[in-house]
Amino acid sequence: MQVTEYQDIADLMTGTKVTVFVKNRCRGIAYPGDTKVVVPAWIQSRPTEYQYYYVIHEVCHILVNTHLHSRQFKAVECYWLAEFGIVPIYGKSGRRAYPTQLKSAAGPTLFDSGRE
Numbered sequence: 001m002q003v004t005e006y007q008d009i010a011d012l013m014t015g016t017k018v019t020v021f022v023k024n025r026c027r028g029i030a031y032p033g034d035t036k037v038v039v040p041a042w043i044q045s046r047p048t049e050y051q052y053y054y055v056i057h058e059v060c061h062i063l064v065n066t067h068l069h070s071r072q073f074k075a076v077e078c079y080w081l082a083e084f085g086i087v088p089i090y091g092k093s094g095r096r097a098y099p100t101q102l103k104s105a106a107g108p109t110l111f112d113s114g115r116e
Contacts, residue, residue: 001044001051009055010037013080018062020055028054030061037062049086049102049110056080057098069097086110 006020021038028039037058043051060077061067074090081088085106088099102111 001048006039006051006055009052009084010059013056013059013063018059020059028058030058030067032061032065032067035062047111049104052084053081053086053088053099053102053111056084056086 003020003022006022010018010020018035018037021036022041022044023038024041025038026040028037028043030037037055039054039058043054046054057077060073060080064070064073064076066073078088081102082105085104087103087105089101089103090096090098091100098113100113101109103109
């Protein structure tokens, strides 16, 4: 995917209120209370659905206005992932901040981190 496609996702979610940047860094970051989201360049080598997840995840930090991964955050994240036909699986405990798998709404696994 290209940066413009990441921006299209953010625009759909926020009505053009957030700008997405791709940078050579280890992890993404969102600035709650601001309008910037940074995603790491390495996600571009991952499956498309994972890239969707990553951008959605970071934009959700701005929508919920927090760096935390609270129940409210996960609810908003799950809503937006569902809008793109993606279902996150958070592992056995369900307490993880990041999903261990991404499945399509039809059932097949789209991404598996290999973690429990």
